[in-house]
Amino acid sequence: MSESKIRSINCTSCGAPLKLHAGHKIKSLTCEYCGAVMNPQDEFSVLAKFSEQQPPSHSPLKTGDQGKLKGVPFTVVGMIEWYAEGDSWIDYQVFSPTHGYAWLVYETGHWVFLRRTRNLPNKSLWTLKRRAKVKMKQQTFLFYEKFNAKITYVAGELTWIARMGDTTSLAEAIDPPYLFSEERNKYETEYYFGEYIEATEIKQQFNISKHYPVAPIHRLQRYKSKFLQPLAKVAKPFAFVFFIISFAILIFMQGSSVMVKPVVMKNTGNGQVQSSYEFSISKPNHLILLTLNTHNANALLNARVKQRATGKTIINLGKNNAKTSEYRIDKRIRSVEASFEVPKAGIYTLSFSANTQLPVKKVKLVITENHVGSRYFFWLLLFSLAAILISSFSRRSFESQRWKLVED
Amino acid sequence: MYQNNINCPQCGSALALNFRHSKLRACEHCGSTIFLEDEAVKLIGKQSVLSEEASLVQLQQPFNYEKQSYLPVGHARYQYDNGFWDEWWVINNAGNGLWVTVDEGDFAFERQVATPENISFDHYQLGNETQGWLVTERGHAVCDGFEGELPELLYQGESFNYVHLSKPGAELFSLEFFEKKIKAFKGHWADPFEIQVEG
The missing domain is CATH 2.170.210 (Dna Repair Protein Xrcc4; Chain: A, domain 1)
Structure with missing residues (x-):
């Protein structure tokens, strides 16, 4: 691979020195000084002259600039400025001796690398409604828009004879970051395949140091979020794993029931009711889940588990020390739940009290041993799903903005 | 893939053949053009060297x-x-x-x-x-x-x-x-x- 060979001529109209960077397929050379359009295939005879044309004020590139596009060295050999429906953009004709001719399109600070394709769509773009599907080779595009564009400036070497004031009709379908477009003028219809290139890459490749304003969104831009996308990507496998673990725990690791019975409360006469139960644990050092189901969990005060043989307190549960134990009062499901371990197998005593100021009825005690808690996995699953949903919402919002560019 | 060798009848250099049905072989050493017919090789002229142009495709580069x-x-x-x-x-x-x-x-x-x-x-x-x-x-x-x-x-x-x-x-x-x-x-x-x- 090599760079294009440079030749020089003098404009046959004004005599200005012009450099030629492209090859033999060039059909027109427009002098940037006097606007003369010359025919390189006929000794640079002047085809037309447009001395009133003004170069675009916002062109980041000029003829002769060089840079790599998709890893291939290209030289800017010509340019056309277009105008349509209040917008203007620049098509730079680029040339590579090994890969031929292509276009680098600059619009609102964004860049699209466009190449002619001889593959035709499975249906005409001109008859399609917005977002209608169209196929080119194996790729599916969505119809985006059609419009007429007018040339407002031409310079350098081009593969067709472009003149100021010429018009072209364009129909575009997108599959971001790819574009499929059909261009019709009075001579021919051509198809183009385009690809969005990041502005930072073009700036780096073509050594563009000046800053140009960039529109917040381009129709071919891929949705990109520095935080949400990686988060969602990481969250997806984790959500799957957490779901499987939570499901497995819920189904297979709920342990064996030690006690399930309705609680009878005895009045102690000091404004409290209390109750006491003994239960047997056969697997020490495994998690025990203790649940008191009631319609008014707030009325329950303290609960205590003691080893019967030694009288040693294993765990103190209650409102007052809720923060220090695996203890929670869930008002919604109206239960008090605690998980703990005991050091030895044997008989244990659970005693608890409740406030008689608040009615406590229908208290049910459930004790399960060899229990595995799934709560944390469940929360992690929820967090992972939330990350996926937020990212999905953000992507939908971006897509909506992409289509709003033409739908408003 | 088929591989064979012939010797240039002009300069004697070994020339590789990659296609069984090749009819023409240019000698890169002396510029001779060799006509291949069955097992025989016949000198039929001289080649001018092609100017080197940029190309994605190059001889012997897969x-x-x-x-x-x-x-x-x-x-x-x-x-x-x-x-x-x-x-x-x-x-x-x-x-x-x-x-x-x-x-x-x-x-x-x-x-x-x-x-x-x-x-x-x-x-x-x-x-x-x-x-x-x-x-x-x-x-x-x-x-x-x-x-x-x-x-x-x-x-x-x-x-x-x-x-x-x-x-x-x-x-x-x-x-x-x-x-x-x-x-x-x-x-x-x-x-x-x-x-x-x-x-």
């Missing part, structure tokens, strides 16, 4: 296209009105040869096919359509030279008229009208960005 590997073993160049185009004789994995035509980034893969009967160059005018094929290019070309090994006899300076016909779906049909014969080729256009040179 490339991949659509999951198939190709080895360019021969190269011919033709001058026409606007400039020149290159034709590369390439051998695929299966040992079959085909032509890759390259004209300033326009790539086409073609195979020789049976020539249609009762045709003439004048019949094909630009923009005309014949059986779904649109005449997209016609002109006159002259063989500028060749290198490597080729499946047919070419003569430097030999000229012919050509017609390119296109069909939707990147299909291509080419006709070459020589003084005493007509050659036909069928194939498709290719995107150079889909051609991956190995190494």
